[in-house]
Amino acid sequence: MDEKEIEDLLQKYYLKDMHYEDGKILGSMYTKPPEIALKAFFKFYQANLGNPGLYKGTVEIEREVVKFLLRLTSGKDDFFGHVVSGGTEANVIALWAAREMGYKRVLATQDAHFSIRKAANLLKLSLENVEIIKGRMSIEDLERKIKGGDIIVATAGTTPLGFIDPIEEIGKICEMHNCFLHVDAAFGGYVIPFLRELGYTNKKFGFDISAVRTITIDPHKMGMAPYPAGGIVSKENIFEKIEIEAPYLMVGKNEGLLGTRQSGSVAAAYAAQLYFGWDGYREIVKKCMENTNYLVKRAREENFEILEMPEMNIVNIKIKNVGKVKKELYARGWGISTNPKYSSLRIVVMPHVTKEIIDEFLGELKNIKKSYGL
Amino acid sequence: MDEKEIEDLLQKYYLKDMHYEDGKILGSMYTKPPEIALKAFFKFYQANLGNPGLYKGTVEIEREVVKFLLRLTSGKDDFFGHVVSGGTEANVIALWAAREMGYKRVLATQDAHFSIRKAANLLKLSLENVEIIKGRMSIEDLERKIKGGDIIVATAGTTPLGFIDPIEEIGKICEMHNCFLHVDAAFGGYVIPFLRELGYTNKKFGFDISAVRTITIDPHKMGMAPYPAGGIVSKENIFEKIEIEAPYLMVGKNEGLLGTRQSGSVAAAYAAQLYFGWDGYREIVKKCMENTNYLVKRAREENFEILEMPEMNIVNIKIKNVGKVKKELYARGWGISTNPKYSSLRIVVMPHVTKEIIDEFLGELKNIKKSYGL
Numbered sequence: 001m002d003e004k005e006i007e008d009l010l011q012k013y014y015l016k017d018m019h020y021e022d023g024k025i026l027g028s029m030y031t032k033p034p035e036i037a038l039k040a041f042f043k044f045y046q047a048n049l050g051n052p053g054l055y056k057g058t059v060e061i062e063r064e065v066v067k068f069l070l071r072l073t074s075g076k077d078d079f080f081g082h083v084v085s086g087g088t089e090a091n092v093i094a095l096w097a098a099r100e101m102g103y104k105r106v107l108a109t110q111d112a113h114f115s116i117r118k119a120a121n122l123l124k125l126s127l128e129n130v131e132i133i134k135g136r137m138s139i140e141d142l143e144r145k146i147k148g149g150d151i152i153v154a155t156a157g158t159t160p161l162g163f164i165d166p167i168e169e170i171g172k173i174c175e176m177h178n179c180f181l182h183v184d185a186a187f188g189g190y191v192i193p194f195l196r197e198l199g200y201t202n203k204k205f206g207f208d209i210s211a212v213r214t215i216t217i218d219p220h221k222m223g224m225a226p227y228p229a230g231g232i233v234s235k236e237n238i239f240e241k242i243e244i245e246a247p248y249l250m251v252g253k254n255e256g257l258l259g260t261r262q263s264g265s266v267a268a269a270y271a272a273q274l275y276f277g278w279d280g281y282r283e284i285v286k287k288c289m290e291n292t293n294y295l296v297k298r299a300r301e302e303n304f305e306i307l308e309m310p311e312m313n314i315v316n317i318k319i320k321n322v323g324k325v326k327k328e329l330y331a332r333g334w335g336i337s338t339n340p341k342y343s344s345l346r347i348v349v350m351p352h353v354t355k356e357i358i359d360e361f362l363g364e365l366k367n368i369k370k371s372y373g374l
Numbered sequence: 375m376d377e378k379e380i381e382d383l384l385q386k387y388y389l390k391d392m393h394y395e396d397g398k399i400l401g402s403m404y405t406k407p408p409e410i411a412l413k414a415f416f417k418f419y420q421a422n423l424g425n426p427g428l429y430k431g432t433v434e435i436e437r438e439v440v441k442f443l444l445r446l447t448s449g450k451d452d453f454f455g456h457v458v459s460g461g462t463e464a465n466v467i468a469l470w471a472a473r474e475m476g477y478k479r480v481l482a483t484q485d486a487h488f489s490i491r492k493a494a495n496l497l498k499l500s501l502e503n504v505e506i507i508k509g510r511m512s513i514e515d516l517e518r519k520i521k522g523g524d525i526i527v528a529t530a531g532t533t534p535l536g537f538i539d540p541i542e543e544i545g546k547i548c549e550m551h552n553c554f555l556h557v558d559a560a561f562g563g564y565v566i567p568f569l570r571e572l573g574y575t576n577k578k579f580g581f582d583i584s585a586v587r588t589i590t591i592d593p594h595k596m597g598m599a600p601y602p603a604g605g606i607v608s609k610e611n612i613f614e615k616i617e618i619e620a621p622y623l624m625v626g627k628n629e630g631l632l633g634t635r636q637s638g639s640v641a642a643a644y645a646a647q648l649y650f651g652w653d654g655y656r657e658i659v660k661k662c663m664e665n666t667n668y669l670v671k672r673a674r675e676e677n678f679e680i681l682e683m684p685e686m687n688i689v690n691i692k693i694k695n696v697g698k699v700k701k702e703l704y705a706r707g708w709g710i711s712t713n714p715k716y717s718s719l720r721i722v723v724m725p726h727v728t729k730e731i732i733d734e735f736l737g738e739l740k741n742i743k744k745s746y747g748l
Contacts, residue, residue, distance in 0.1 A: 001648040003410045009648070010414055010641060016431030017421055025428060027622070032420065036377045040384055042416065046406065047391055048601060050460075054399060054709045057390030085459055085602070086424075086634035096496060114620045115633050121618075122470060122631075124498045160622055220634065227422060227636035228459070228602065244495075246488045248401065248534055248711045248720055250704070257496075259489055260460035260594065262601035262636070267384060274375040274383070330624070335428045337622045346622055 018335045023357045027337025029159075029187055029221040031350040033272060040271035041226055045264030049083075053250020058263045061270045065219065068273045069231045072193050073185065073206035073215045081233035082256055083219065083266045087186035088115035089257050090216035090232035091153075095119045096257070097214070097238035098151045098180045107145060108153040109137045110341075111160050113184055116153050125151070135308060137165040142173055151180045156205035157188025160339045160346060161307065162314025164188060164203050171211035181211045186230070189217030191312045194285035201311070207235060214238060224276065224284070224351075225269035228262065284351055288313040292349045295358045302362055307344050316344035317365075321372070328368045334361065392709045397731045401711025403533075403561055403595040405724040407646060414645035415600050419638030423457075427624020432637045435644045439593065442647045443605045446567050447559065447580035447589045455607035456630055457593065457640045461560035462489035463631050464590035464606035465527075469493045470631070471588070471612035472525045472554045481519060482527040483511050484715075485534050487558055490527050499525070509682060511539040516547055525554045530579035531562025534713045534720060535681065536688025538562060538577050545585035555585045560604070563591030565686045568659035575685070581609060588612060598650065598658070598725075599643035602636060658725055662687040666723045669732045676736055681718050690718035691739075695746070702742045708735065 001009075018025055020032045033041075047058040066081035084090050091113065095106065106120045106127045120127035131141035137154060146152070152174050154165040167183060174181040185192070185205055195201045206215060214234040219225035232238075243255040276284065292313045296306050299317055307316035319325050322338045322345060329336045329345075337346050347353065347361075375383075392399055394406045407415075421432040440455035458464050465487065469480065480494045480501045494501040505515035511528060520526070526548050528539040541557060548555040559566070559579055569575045580589060588608040593599035606612075617629040650658065666687045670680050673691055681690035693699050696712045696719060703710045703719075711720045721727065721735075 001651065003649070006410050006645050006648045007413065010417060010435075010645065013431030013435050013641075014417060016429075016434070017418075018428045020420060027624075028422075028425065028428070030420070030422065036380050038416075039381065041419070042412075043384060043388060044391075045415070045600060046394060046404070048402075048404065051402065053704075054392045054402070055390075057387030060390070061384075061387050085632055085636075088631070088633035092631075113633075114618050114628060118618045118628070118631075121616075122496060226419060227634055228632075230634070242495075244488050244492045247714050250401075250709070250711065254488060254492070257462070257466075257492075257631075258459055258602075259462035259487075260601055260604070262459075262639070265636070267387075271380050271384065274380045275377070277375065330427075335624070337624065340621050 020352050023352050023354065024333050025335035026347045026353060026361065027335055029348050029350070031224065031352045033224050033226045033268060034275055036275050037225055037268040037272040041264040041268035044267035045262065047263035049261040049263045049266065050254065050259045051249050055263065058266060062266050065266060065269045065273065066233060069217050069233050072189050073217060073233055074208035075206065075233055079233060079235055080237045080239060081231065082239065083269060084230045084232055084256060085228035085258060086220065086230035087113060087184065087216050087218050088118065090186070090230045091115045091184060092119045092122060092257055093232050093242065094182045094214040094216065094238065095125060095151060096123055097241040098182065099123050099125055100241040102149065103151045103180045104149050106151045106153060107142065111135065111158040112153050112155050113159050113186065135161045135163040137170060139166055139169050142170060146173060146177050146179060148178050150177070151182060153182050153184060156183055156185035156192055157312055160342065161316060162310055162312045164192065164205060164311055167205045168209055171209040174211040180213055183212055183215045186216045186218045187221050188312060189215065190222035190281060191285055194282040195312065197282055198286055198289065200289060219269035219272065220265065223269060224272045226265050229265040229269045288349050288351060291353060291355060291358065294355055295347065295349060298358060298362055302366055307342055313349040315347045315349060316342055318344050325368055329364065332364060334364065394726050397726050397728065398707050399709035400721045400727060400735065401709055403722050403724070405598065405726045407598050407600045407642060408649055410649050411599055411642040411646040415638040415642035418641035419636065421637035423635040423637045423640065424628065424633045425623050429637065432640060436640050439640060439643045439647065440607060443591050443607050446563050447591060447607055448582035449580065449607055453607060453609055454611045454613060455605065456613065457643060458604045458606055458630060459602035459632060460594065460604035461487060461558065461590050461592050462492065464560070464604045465489045465558060466493045466496065466631055467606050467616065468556045468588040468590065468612065469499060469525060470497055471615040472556065473497050473499055474615040476523065477525045477554045478523050480525045480527060481516065485509065485532040486527050486529050487533050487560065509535045509537040511544060513540060513543050516544060520547060520551050520553060522552050525556060527556050527558060530557055530559035530566055531686055534716065535690060536684055536686040538566065538579060538685055541579050542583055545583040548585040554587055557586055557589045560590045560592045561595050562686060563589065564596035564655060565659055568656040569686065571656055572660055572663070574663060593643035593646065594639065597643060598646045600639050603639040603643045662723050662725060665727060665729060665732065668729055669721065669723060672732060672736055676740055681716055687723040689721045689723060690716055692718050699742055703738065706738060708738065
């Protein structure tokens with residue numbers, strides 16, 4: 001087939017997809033990256049950090065990104081880390097390394113990301129649920145259930161609600177019981193440090209809590225980098241626990257979960273962090289929180305009920321018949337997600353979710369409510 | 375930092391990497407994709423098939439790629455499959471699904487890809503080595519070791535040597551013992567069908583062998599697609615064995631290993647297959663095999679020893695002190711890989727490895743041999 005025909009065909013499929021440019025994707029933890037990140041992506045997309053011997057420059061770039069992840073997580077420069085394909089890979093790596101160190105059982109809430117359940121199944125680690133109180137891990141239930149040798153997964157920015165588990169208290173309990181504490185800050189890692197500077201919170205989630213051993217923190221979420229750019233950082237070298245001999249590679253070994261590691265997004269994550277810098281990311285969080293508060297205020301004015309005051313830029317609007325409303329919104333071009341458990345529409349207030357979009361969305365929601373008497 | 379400064383900094387790192395454009399990467403199973411594949415990549419790179427509800431067009435594209443993978447593997451259109459991040463993810467998915475079906479032990483040769491060892495460790499499946507005879511799985515040793523409930527991993531195009539295990543015979547033995555046969559054709563899947571048409575071989579490796587249940591076959595290797603585009607195809611729906619509930623996603627579940635799935639490369643794999651078509655891929659294989667034979671002939675003329683006549687476009691040149699030679703070549707800008715076990719330099723004759731590059735390389739190798747008396 002010639003190039004023109006292929007482009008026409010691709011366009012046909014493209015039009016069936018939803019796009020961030022339209023602003024109507026409200027349920028995703030991703031947003032369009034800045035141009036410079038895309039330039040970096042396209043310059044380095046053929047680098048494969050699965051075979052790092054060939055890509056000395058990209059290896060150095062990865063180290064720079066990891067340094068920034070360590071700054072966000074209150075870690076030290078000589079801690080360890082990798083840019084990986086996303087939060088799932090990062091969580092699997094952390095739990096895999098912990099299993100190799102002898103830890104056997106995972107304790108997490110049901111609001112922990114589904115990749116924790118996936119990792120436990122994959123790794124044949126038993127998994128026990130810790131109860132949730134007001135969307136956060138119950139310290140009392142944790143104290144009841146914890147045993148020596150457990151892996152505790154705390155979440156800094158839960159996927160359904162964007163809430164922060166009480167990680168400082170969890171850390172103290174982990175230390176008393178010699179447990180492994182993994183923090184999933186895939187979303188919150190690029191938000192909480194700035195919430196602190198902006199006065200929204202004083203919570204900690206990172207290596208300044210001494211029990212924390214590993215942290216998931218994804219540049220391709222609030223770090224404004226394109227997929228696939230997840231992150232995993234750790235206090236000790238967890239990667240050598242899971243490395244495998246690969247004699248034909250220049251470096252002779254492979255560490256991490258995947259073999260091939262597309263590295264355009266590693267360079268793009270670097271470009272994004274240079275472009276925004278610490279202060280730029282704070283401005284992004286500031287704007288997202290302003291829009292979050294605007295959404296809460298406007299929704300209440302329209303007599304919608306907010307599940308609980310958001311802790312970061314994720315808002316849940318309680319709705320009867322939430323499945324039906326989701327379908328209606330979807331038919332009208334809105335990429336919305338729901339929390340069936342909380343009977344709520346879940347809006348991630350990413351940078352593309354502007355005040356105009358919020359107004360348009362609430363207008364649509366009002367119409368649906370009226371038509372269906374929901 | 376401003377965009378210009380960032381670009382300058384990226385360029386500094388870029389120059390430290392090796393690049394396919396230089397032609398001197400001889401040890402990689404990747405090559406520069408055609409322009410139209412890159413256009414497709416950049417058009418769809420923000421699609422995330424981890425959340426397929428938003429990307430109906432990309433889902434359809436993925437199905438078209440899978441159809442082509444099924445054609446290459448002699449499968450039927452209603453078989454199952456996904457485009458994933460690479461061979462490692464594909465192999466993990468196959469073995470994970472097999473474990474969920476009750477299979478417990480993996481039998482593979484030491485020349486199986488390292489991701490098989492990785493998957494066995496990850497999944498807590500015991501792993502037993504089957505002996506190798508002339509670079510291929512020993513049928514006798516397999517018969518000695520096989521037990522009901524085993525997972526047999528055969529390779530169609532081994533990573534070190536590019537050899538094809540005797541998969542038809544292995545299949546018969548698997549059927550006698552009710553075993554699960556997974557074929558890793560990550561590299562060979564886009565080569566062997568064309569070797570057959572070109573008269574190089576009459577070997578089978580795919581679903582036309584009735585025992586074959588799952589096959590790994592990677593577009594980002596000989597399919598000329600950019601990273602990350604691996605492939606996993608199966609006769610039954612292995613994906614529902616490992617799916618996980620993900621209520622906040624539009625589709626309510628997540629199947630596969632990763633959460634986020636960057637899908638630019640899915641569109642790019644599609645563009646590449648439309649661009650080349652069946653006949654175009656055959657021409658690529660034809661050219662690569664001509665260059666393979668040229669390399670063998672010229673190397674022998676220069677008194678280098680070839681390990682054994684290559685079965686596909688991977689050539690091993692026996693060298694004393696192979697580690698030292700590799701370092702020397704590397705210092706001179708050659709991205710070469712080695713098989714320490716076979717004391718050989720390993721050259722993957724990808725499309726960028728032309729006759730000119732081969733002559734230049736052998737000249738360099740002769741000089742090194744002379745200087746060091748190797």
